Every structure is written in structure tokens, then in C-alpha cells.
Amino acid sequence: MADAPQSRRRFLSRVAGALGAAALGGCEKLSESSWFPKVLGSAEKLNSVVMPAITGRRAMAQEFTEADLSPTFRSNGTALPANDVYQALAAGGFADWKLEVGGLVDHPRAFTLEELKGLPSRTQITRHDCVEGWSAIGKWKGTRLSHLLDVVGVKPAARYVVFHCADPMEPDGTSPYYESIDLDDARHEQTILAYELNGAALPVQNGAPLRLRVERQLGYKMAKYLLRLELVESFAGIQGGKGGYWEDQGYQWYAGI
Ligand SMILES: Nc1nc2c(c(=O)[nH]1)N[C@H]1C(S)=C(S)[C@@H](COP(=O)(O)O)O[C@H]1N2
Numbered sequence: 404m405a406d407a408p409q410s411r412r413r414f415l416s417r418v419a420g421a422l423g424a425a426a427l428g429g430c431e432k433l434s435e436s437s438w439f440p441k442v443l444g445s446a447e448k449l450n451s452v453v454m455p456a457i458t459g460r461r462a463m464a465q466e467f468t469e470a471d472l473s474p475t476f477r478s479n480g481t482a483l484p485a486n487d488v489y490q491a492l493a494a495g496g497f498a499d500w501k502l503e504v505g506g507l508v509d510h511p512r513a514f515t516l517e518e519l520k521g522l523p524s525r526t527q528i529t530r531h532d533c534v535e536g537w538s539a540i541g542k543w544k545g546t547r548l549s550h551l552l553d554v555v556g557v558k559p560a561a562r563y564v565v566f567h568c569a570d571p572m573e574p575d576g577t578s579p580y581y582e583s584i585d586l587d588d589a590r591h592e593q594t595i596l597a598y599e600l601n602g603a604a605l606p607v608q609n610g611a612p613l614r615l616r617v618e619r620q621l622g623y624k625m626a627k628y629l630l631r632l633e634l635v636e637s638f639a640g641i642q643g644g645k646g647g648y649w650e651d652q653g654y655q656w657y658a659g660i
């Protein structure tokens with residue numbers, strides 16, 4: 404499953420190359436030019452198949468208005484990590500909490516919540532879709548992951564960001580929840596590390612003090628209770644090796660909606 408986006412990108416690079424673009428980076432401009440739709444149009448079916456695929460990874464998730472907010476944003480999965488260290492941090496209002504960022508970065512370091520709040524943020528009202536069959540619209544504010552990555556400097560070999568969480572998924576305290584996304588999604592404008600939900604500090608049941616929002620993917624990708632980010636080249640040696648807790652149980656790694 405983890406290979407699907409790569410092979411799709413390779414295919415799209417070839418399509419873009421055939422159309423005379425040096426790289427996918429030129430596609431947004433390409434699609435605005437007058438000849439590009441005509442070229443695809445002349446290829447008949449290509450138009451509907453290739454266009455959304457080419458612009459796909461950069462497309463924005465739909466954003467909503469305050470009037471669309473769900474009355475409550477329910478909690479799913481862990482609502483309180485069964486982890487003494489986490490519970491002590493929560494009792495202290497997360498004053499001693501830090502987010503560690505390491506792996507394939509130039510400057511590994513830890514960030515306090517205040518430091519993260521000092522980086523450029525984004526506020527967005529989006530719809531969360533859970534595979535269990537419910538959706539909710541919430542307003543999220545958080546640090547843009549792209550800026551955080553610029554601060555630590557991503558080494559060229561890095562391909563994924565792995566999100567390590569505080570909540571153990573086994574009763575014996577092992578198997579912390581974890582997730583991962585590739586650098587395209589990590590750099591997406593709407594990918595944020597959220598510390599606010601609906602204008603208030605992120606509640607514990609929704610992942611306090613910090614959780615991932617990677618809009619355009621399903622709910623299980625939105626890792627809560629973040630403790631550590633790790634830049635990696637592959638998932639080898641990380642828990643089940645499939646890039647996420649639910650992925651290790653057979654869920655799709657790329658959970659696009
Ligand atoms: N750490 C952690 N992150 C998690 C989960 C979890 O159990 N633990 N559940 C996932 C699932 S399946 C969903 S739908 C959302 C639920 O987010 P919410 O509790 O804010 O509704 O968080 C995701 N992130």
C-alpha cells in the first residue's frame with residue numbers, strides 16, 4: 404500500500420514530462436495555461452482521469468464557515484492516554500510538555516507549546532471523516548508543519564514524517580499509537596499541528612496538547628497526543644513497519660478522501 408503514491412507520482416511525472424513540464428512543480432501553472440486543457444481534451448478520456456490526479460496532491464480540502472460547525476466534536480479512539488507520564492503532564496497544564504523532532508533533520512530539538520505557538524499558524528474549518536461512519540466539522544488552529552520542518556531542516560534522504568503518540572494501544576502499556584505522512588502532505592498548506600479546537604485549547608479527549616490535522620485524509624491519520632516527530636526514509640524497524648498503528652492492522656497507508 405505504501406508504494407501506491409510513489410508509483411502514482413512516477414506515472415504522473417512521466418505524464419508531465421510528456422507534456423513538456425520539467426517536474427510536477429510546474430503543473431499548477433500548466434493547468435492554468437490555455438493550451439494544457441486542449442492537449443488533454445484532445446486525448447479524450449485523459450482529461451477526466453489525469454487532471455484531478457495531477458493537481459490532486461496540492462488541492463485544498465473543502466473549508467467551511469462558523470455556521471457549519473458541529474455542535475460538539477466527539478472523541479474517538481483514545482480519550483485519555485493510559486500513560487502516567489502523559490497524565491502528569493496534563494495535570495500540570497502541559498507546561499512541561501515538549502515535542503521532540505528528530506531523525507533525518509539537520510537540527511534535532513524539542514519545542515515547548517509556547518515555541519510552537521510562536522511559529523506561523525493556520526486556522527481552518529474542515530470536516531473530519533472517520534472510517535467508523537461519522538463526520539464532524541471543527542475549527543482548528545495550529546502550527547504549519549511546513550514551517551516547523553524549515554526550522555529543523557529536513558535532510559535530502561527523508562521521505563516521511565512519523566508521528567509518535569502518548570497513548571499505548573495494548574493493555575500492558577506497549578504499542579503507542581503512531582502515524583505517518585509523506586513530505587508532500589507534510590508541506591501541504593492545510594497540514595497543521597493543532598493546539599486549538601473551536602477557539603479553545605485542544606481538549607484532552609481530542610488529543611491535547613497537540614495533534615495532527617492532515618486534511619484530505621481519513622480520521623485515523625490525525626494522530627493525537629503527539630510526543631515526537633521523526634523524519635525517516637522508510638518505516639523499517641518502526642513498530643509493525645507499515646507506517647501507522649491501524650496500517651499495521653491492515654488499513655490503507657494513504658487514506659485519501
Ligand atoms: N493518538 C491517537 N490518535 C488518534 C486516535 C487514537 O486512538 N490515538 N484515533 C484516530 C481516529 S480513528 C480518529 S477518527 C480521530 C478521532 O479524533 P477525535 O478524538 O478528535 O474525534 O483520531 C485519530 N487519532
Ligand SMILES: [Mo]
Pocket residue numbers: 479532533534535622623
Ligand atoms: Mo477514525
